Amino acid sequence: MAKIFITGSTDGLGMLAAKQLIKVGNDVYLHARNESRAIDARVQVPYAKEILIGDLASKSEVKNLAKQMNEIGPFDTVIYNAGISSNNKRSIFKVNVLAPYMLTALTTKPKRIIYISSSMHKGAKLDLDNLENDTDYSSSKLQILMLTKALSRKWQVAVNAVDPGWVPTKMGGPNANDDLIEGYTSQVWLATLDDPKVTGKYFYHMRPDDYDKRVDNVSLQDEFLEKIASISGIKLPN
Template sequence: MARIFITGSSDGLGLMAGQLLAEQGHSVVLHARNEARAEDVRAALPQAEAVLIGDLSTLAAMHDVAQQANASGRFDAVIHNVGLGYREPRRVETSDGLSQLWAVNVLAPYVLTALMQRPERLIYLSSGMHSGGDDSLNDLQWANRRWNGSQAYSDTKLHDLLLTFGVARRWPTVRSNAVSPGWVKTRMGGAGAPDDLSQGHLTQVWLAVSDDPAALETGEYFYHQRPIKVLPAAHDHALQDRLLDICREVSGVALD
């Protein structure tokens, strides 16, 4: 039996992954933004070991959730599912002066990765929209650009791949992989999403617990349990290191 922590798991794909893992007999710790959502997820999955609470748009909450996670014990796998979508109508600034979209989608997975006890497996949620991401790594907070929610989201999904592959290089004993769940009908994806929702959480679960040789790889990007191509820039070691350096400078947290 494995022990898995899933961020952003009060509904959608995160909750679906938790439900499947629990059905398989694994111990699951979920995460919700606030107490009200935590109550909902406890009702939806009462067999969950625990629900950690914290709004991962702020650095203080990132630290707090990492502390809660560490206090509960080491995890075998962490699924970084938390995220905001591409339909954000405007740039929202966090109390730390950051773009909320970037803080949740990129900085939170980075800070949790750096602060939590290292698991055996790390799974990050990316998207096919990463291929439209800006690989310049300029103006990540959209302070000088005219806001474009779709572009900002695509950028963060490229950053998530840079994070995934950068961690895989720096931590060779940890399996670090990314997933495209497809464009599915969740609260984020919207009612018009064409992909199969029933498939959207399966690859994350497979990477978290399977002994299939393909699931034991590291530094890969998967869609429906198959490795797929990524924007070539995602494999650029200098870009990976630059993003990790930016995250360190912004957060004050180093990835050893």
Template sequence: MARIFITGSVDGLGQLAASALVKQGHNVVLHARNPERAKYGLAKVPGAEAVLTADLSSMEETRDLASKVNKLGDFDAVIHNAGIYQVSEKELTRDGLPLLLAVNSLAPYILTCLINKPKRLVYLSSGMHKQADPGLTGLRQDKPSVTYSDSKFHNLLLAMAAARQWPNVYANAVDPGWVPTKMGGPGAPDNLAKGFETQVWLAGGSDEQSKVSGQYFHHKRQSRYLRQGDDVSVQRKFIAFCETQTRIPFLKGE
């Protein structure tokens, strides 16, 4: 059985994935934004090994979260599930960055860099990444600006960069579909169960077909994505931006 850490796992798809993995016999560590949410998460996912707290809008708290994860020992998989959707571009974090950028783009970058490398990395992207600006124009401005679609493209870039750099790690991106969660809304048309089954399948790692890397999945099938995600120069531009903002290197030589 695997040991798995999931960000943003006390609600929505993260909670559903955590519950499914626990039922399969895996050891799952949850993540919550604050202690109150942590109590809620443990009540919703009985059998979870533990829950760690950190506000991913804060780079300091995100760095601390990575340390907490490492203190628990090695993990077989990390699911980067946490994300926000309908947020004003004017809403800034304590670090002075757009909230959307901090939570959706920089937090998974920080955790990818600082958590001891697992066997499998799963990044929650979205079909909306296809509406992103593949030129990363918003990141080149004096005051960075991103849309939700941009941030989901960033998740794809991070997955592809990790797959390219660490051949011993299975790193993939997932489009869960537009499903009826709190984020997706009650009118979302996709199947809720299919919204979390792919990340459970990839993180569990028992199926030989799941042991691939550098892919983009939708409902357990490899799917089409913006081909700029494969462009090493675009990956490097995104990584360089993250390194500048966080002062955390992706790795030597990048």
């Protein structure tokens, strides 16, 4: 049995992964943006251990969420599932990149970290001098994969990224043609995988997949970490 926290778990793939992980006997903690969504989640996932609340678009609420996590933790696994797709690039950066970075840096290291990326990261623009204003959805998923690679190199933690595919969730929309169950199977599998050698990988449907090789550039990783540390005011611990 593992102690697991999942961001963005009041609906979609986050909730589906939570339900499956609870079904097989794990202690799962959910995350909601606000109290209203938490109330709905308590109905949908009655066996969740607890629901932590915090708006990932707000630095102060992200810091408070990290405090909540540390009071309950340490966790065996954290799944950074939350993400948005929007025309507002500043919002995308805050929710998809800055929030998971801050939570990772501010909380006690778990045994396993899982980030949600996307095949859309391939070939995405990466403007390290203007991350706050020029990060679209594809770029955010490239940055998340770069964070995955950097942490797997620097920390003694199993850190992996998952492409869930284009699935028919609220974000994916009704025209999505990928398998919904496969969309969360990799996260569920990795959440309890006791193999520290499986780290720094990019999975699609439980198999390593091709990815943008820029993320393997150590100098680029370090520059990215310096930039996001400057923006957040928080450095990753050693």
